[in-house]
Amino acid sequence: QGYEGLVEGGDNIKQANWLSVSNIIQLGGTVIGSARCKAFTTRAGRLRAAHNLVEHGITNLCVIGGDGSLTGADIFRSEWAGLLEELVRDGQISEEVARENCRLNIVGLVGSIDNDFC
DSSP states (O other): OHHHHHHHOGGGOOOOOHHHHTTOTTSSSOSSOOOOOTGGGSHHHHHHHHHHHHHTTOOEEEEEESHHHHHHHHHHHHHHHHHHHHHHHTTSSOHHHHHHTOOOEEEEEEOOSSOOOO
16 A cells, blocks of 8 residues: 555555466556555654564565655655664664664656656
8 A cells, every 4th residue: 555554564564476466467456555645754654664664674665656656765765774773762673673674775666647757
């Protein structure tokens, strides 16, 4: 469910495998979900998203969207080190976990009908 899934965590984050994505090409829309997320526009929301990603050992994201999605990805990437520092300071993750997840790699793919790539 996009950034909403990152913020909410739980069952919104699951590993995809060949079986889970086979025979989806003929389906309309998106099977990975899509949702606008007001919480992700705040640092507190991005902090929750960072915690959920670290819990799952995820340090690579593929963000598909328009200007808002890709701008959000850039902000998230630029804050990543500070978010991890805050999680360590608050006792939510260890320093070792922060070191293991110290880099967030993001690939942005334009998925917009608004011609707003720039």
